[in-house]
Amino acid sequence: MRAAIFRNGEIVVDALPEPEPSAGQVVVKTLACGICGSDLHARKHAHRMVELARHFPGRKPMDLARDVVFGHEFCCEILDYGPGTPRRLKPGTLVCSLPALLTPEGPKAIGYSNDNIGGYAERMLLSEALLLEVPNGLAAEHAALTEPLAVGVHAVAKANVRGDEVPLVIGCGPVGLAVIAALKIKGLHPIVAADYSPARRALAEKLGADIVVDPARTQAFATWAEHAAMSREQQAARPAMQAWLPALKPALIFECVGIPGLIQQVFEGAPRDARIVVVGVCMETDRAEPMLGIMKELNVQYVLGYTPEEFAHSLGLIAEGEVDAASMVTATVGIEGVAGAFADLANPERHTKIIVEPWR
Template identity: 40%
Template sequence: MRAAYIQNGLVRLGDMPDPIPGKGQALVRTHSCGMCASDAHFLHAGETIIALSRSHGGPYAGLDFARPFVPGHEYVGEVIDYGPGSACKVKPGRKVTSIPIMRQSGAHAIVGFSHDCPGGFGEYMLLDEDMMLEVPSDLDDDLAALTEPLAVGLEHARRGRPTKDDVVLVLGCGAIGLGVIAGLELLGIAPVVAADFHQDRRDLAIAMGAEIAVDPREISPYAPLPDLGGWRVNLVYENVGMPGMLQQIISSVGFDARIVMGGYCMEPEQLLVFAAQNKRLNIQFAGGEEPQDMQLALRAIADGRIDVRPWLGERIGIAGVAQAMADMSGPSAPIRTIVDPRLTPG
């Protein structure tokens, strides 16, 4: 199959072996796949990420940075076939998405970060049939591909155990932060304050349901806010993933605040326990989505409760992956560029 793949920190274009499904595995033809920041992280920090997984336990321990792998873990595709002995729960020809995890046939891999389970930047994928969710036939492929990133935000939102007495702050309005805001909106939680350096991201935060969006260089989101009658935030969702963020939040929040750490920081974080203890803070670390979050995300996109159309940017073929990854860190980058391996032969 044709694919865009990563090898030794470079994006390459070429032929990869066609995946062959085993028992419990579905062969799926990729329709649309979102480009996530974690895909780009592997270009400059892949060896570090792999080493951390091997030292501390993590999903990337089985990767060899010198060997090619096909990224892409936010996808929708068409079921083509199954491996022998599979239950075949979704009929061939139907569209599916899934949590990007493979546990069938003795495997334990992350789809898109595995040498054996290629991701959506290639023509074909292997998916775990127990993880698959059938996508409504009339749902646009590009919208369906946003199920996974939205589900991560929904997971983070519920991890904070928000109540209607909370005043919430969401730091960072990329896909995950916007997903958190959408999840809070579904739960009926308000008010929500969003903070981001970029005006377009703040505009998106308002569109997703935030009441206020501030530039933290101009207004401290931790101070009493006049637009909220002088109330201060007491529940903070961190979606930035930069070293120093946790201590900054600890120093800024009030007593009995709750902090949900969703940003993926791969550098050591130094914090003053004394300050956190004196304020009696509760710090919750959020992880990836679970099946309930994927199900809710897909339903909410399909029935229109969450409109993720503003997240969509350019649609590209696999030949455009390298340039799109290079461009995705800029302030004008869309929330999601969509890769369709069917667009160009490469």
């Protein structure tokens, strides 16, 4: 079978052996797989990923001397089952799954592994126990966005929303857009979103942002403060010792960029007692001034991934039309187009989410 393979630091197209399912596993045809920002980071910072993986006992790092097939945002069609598998879904059924294989040694990642082929291949293996049937005739390229939406749903869940906050989303790439969609579903308004790209700001509005900011022209925290001003009644209800503080509603800030310097910028711009959720994945060593966090009593929450329940919920949100996932898809490519798509995604005006269709 054909696959787009990460080999010697580049994405190349080559043939791989057909996957052979073990007990509990399913052979699937990959219908659609999104290119994630983490894949772009992995191509550029693979050695850093390997280095950091050593801090987690039991996690097998990638061997960069061997082939890796990326791809963890996928929708597939069931082809066949391994021995001793219940076969609860018929061949031909469209499914999504957490990007993991269940093994006797525990769950193993799909997509950043030498052993478990990801979605940039014509066929792959999944664990039957993790399969979710795609409902409502949802198109495969839209079902494949379950995984990135689940990241946003999880980030908002970890933020412990009370309902009185005014959120600020910094960065409107796929992760930031997923956070905006999840905030809208949560009913939290107004949602302020900031991005340098006009195209991404337009998408942010489409997915639920109430106010969008171009940081090249307007300071994002200043715009946030304008829309977070307390009413006179709220000001009057504050304890006397808080009267000297700016009369602002609680800040809930989502950092969805993941480049060095962003957390420091948030520390500098955030108001006192802000809750900061770090969703963007920075692959490089970064620095921030702890004293800013101390003096402002900032609360910082790092997040990763999602729970199985959040993943299933996200698929339902897309299938029910509660999230306009289709608006995020800006192109589709076959296996031969993956390397070019990695380059194209560097320009936010051209693309937000490119879907790989290995069967093309």
